[in-house]
Amino acid sequence: MKPAFVFGTRPEIIKLAPVIRAFEERDVKPILIHTGQHYDYEMSKIFLEELELDAIDYHLEVGSGTQAEQTGIAMIKIEKVLMKERPDVTLVQGDTNTVLAGALASVKLKIPVAHVEAGLRSFDRTMPEEINRILADHASEVLFAPTNEAKKNLENEGIREGVYVVGNTIVDAVLQNAEIAERKSKILEKLGLKPKKYIVVTVHRAENTDSKENLEKLVEILEALPIKAIYPMHPRTKNRLKEFGLWERIKKIGNLIITPPLGYLDFLKLQKNARIVMTDSGGVQEESIILNVPCLTLRYNTERPETIKAGGNILVGLEKDRALHYVNKLLNDEDFYKKMASAENPFGDGKAGERIVRILLELYKNGKLRVRSSRFI
Ligand code: UD1
Ligand code: UDP
Numbered sequence: 001m002k003p004a005f006v007f008g009t010r011p012e013i014i015k016l017a018p019v020i021r022a023f024e025e026r027d028v029k030p031i032l033i034h035t036g037q038h039y040d041y042e043m044s045k046i047f048l049e050e051l052e053l054d055a056i057d058y059h060l061e062v063g064s065g066t067q068a069e070q071t072g073i074a075m076i077k078i079e080k081v082l083m084k085e086r087p088d089v090t091l092v093q094g095d096t097n098t099v100l101a102g103a104l105a106s107v108k109l110k111i112p113v114a115h116v117e118a119g120l121r122s123f124d125r126t127m128p129e130e131i132n133r134i135l136a137d138h139a140s141e142v143l144f145a146p147t148n149e150a151k152k153n154l155e156n157e158g159i160r161e162g163v164y165v166v167g168n169t170i171v172d173a174v175l176q177n178a179e180i181a182e183r184k185s186k187i188l189e190k191l192g193l194k195p196k197k198y199i200v201v202t203v204h205r206a207e208n209t210d211s212k213e214n215l216e217k218l219v220e221i222l223e224a225l226p227i228k229a230i231y232p233m234h235p236r237t238k239n240r241l242k243e244f245g246l247w248e249r250i251k252k253i254g255n256l257i258i259t260p261p262l263g264y265l266d267f268l269k270l271q272k273n274a275r276i277v278m279t280d281s282g283g284v285q286e287e288s289i290i291l292n293v294p295c296l297t298l299r300y301n302t303e304r305p306e307t308i309k310a311g312g313n314i315l316v317g318l319e320k321d322r323a324l325h326y327v328n329k330l331l332n333d334e335d336f337y338k339k340m341a342s343a344e345n346p347f348g349d350g351k352a353g354e355r356i357v358r359i360l361l362e363l364y365k366n367g368k369l370r371v372r373s374s375r376f377i
Helices: 010-025 045-050 067-085 097-108 128-139 148-156 169-184 187-191 212-224 235-243 247-251 264-272 282-290 305-310 320-332 334-341 352-365
Strands: 003-007 031-034 089-093 113-116 142-145 163-165 199-202 229-232 256-259 276-279 295-297 313-315
Touching (some): 003 010, 003 067, 003 097, 010 045, 010 089, 010 169, 010 282, 010 352, 031 067, 045 264, 067 097, 097 113, 097 128, 113 128, 113 352, 142 148, 148 163, 169 352, 212 235, 212 247, 212 320, 229 264, 235 247, 247 256, 264 282, 276 282, 276 320, 282 295, 282 305, 282 313, 295 320, 320 334
Parallel strands (some): 003 031, 089 113, 113 142, 142 163, 199 229, 276 295
């Protein structure tokens, strides 16, 4: 069997690495196609190195652009590779423009698409990610839903065939790397941090960074934090802060350490030892519940409602009073902190990668890995 992986951003590399590894353990060599949606060393190559994915077959160098530019150029370049390689299946993960481009290019060549992390919905169609997820799911033949909730979302859109609940590969990634991170990373010493005495912040989503008003609200929250906070900053956010004239202001916050984006081992160690995580990231919301760190999500919705239900995550939006209320409660109310920190991980047992590979090999063996004319026959 010849699988192809299409990926291009930081979270896709992290979440697909366990699947690629599971194929390799069965002596199946996948074709690795990196679109180049993320291209800075610390947004891409550092993860390829840390996760030992240095044998990329195609670097497409798509880069940044408007939504249509980025997706369109990626589609054109992916199509060329898929036409040449004719893999048996194309795997994509998540909800980025790379995913949409990979899924569309593939299904139109009648190469079946397997979507890892299928069925997530924020129910906010103004987010580029929501459009990408919906379209990728509907273009996919095999849908790997991380939870039953995700499976239900697919059912509600009429997708019942080809859906497998396998857990989320982020658990595999955390389990495979947390201990290595604990041993190897010197990030706490480097930043002068004591375990559980600081907050980790990451914010990069378009809805928070593309408007000056929202970015200003974020800065106000950070200015009011009562303990030290570390913010490994996504380049998108840094660019916008500069554009909106907020960069000098955020740099002046005494309690805040801004760093470039961190590698996976450093970031995992930083997260694991934090008292609180504040984020708008999907992957970081998932990891914080896996690592038993309470998460305050700086958004008004989440496509990871399982974390809220489990009690490990609270939506605070960009509401300063609400955010500060929960920060203070987590710092001062030990029972509340312990309750959030002990919320049960809803994303599975860390064997999602293996399950995905097993299912795909089985479908292939039985001649079922193909684009069918209808889902309903
Ligand atoms: C993308 C995904 C988002 C995901 C995030 C992971 C889409 C629509 N969004 O957002 O869902 O959460 O990746 O991090 O696909 N930039 C650099 N260097 C890089 C990459 C980006 O400077 O290596 C800057 C560029 O100015 C670029 C901006 O960041 O215009 C945004 O990058 P882009 O890939 O368009 O989207 P992300 O915000 O990274
Ligand atoms: N991450 C990292 N370094 C950082 C910030 C995040 O390694 O400086 C990792 C994090 O552990 C998680 C993933 O990147 O696994 C999340 O990616 P991101 O927040 O960019 O995207 P999202 O999950 O929101 O799509």
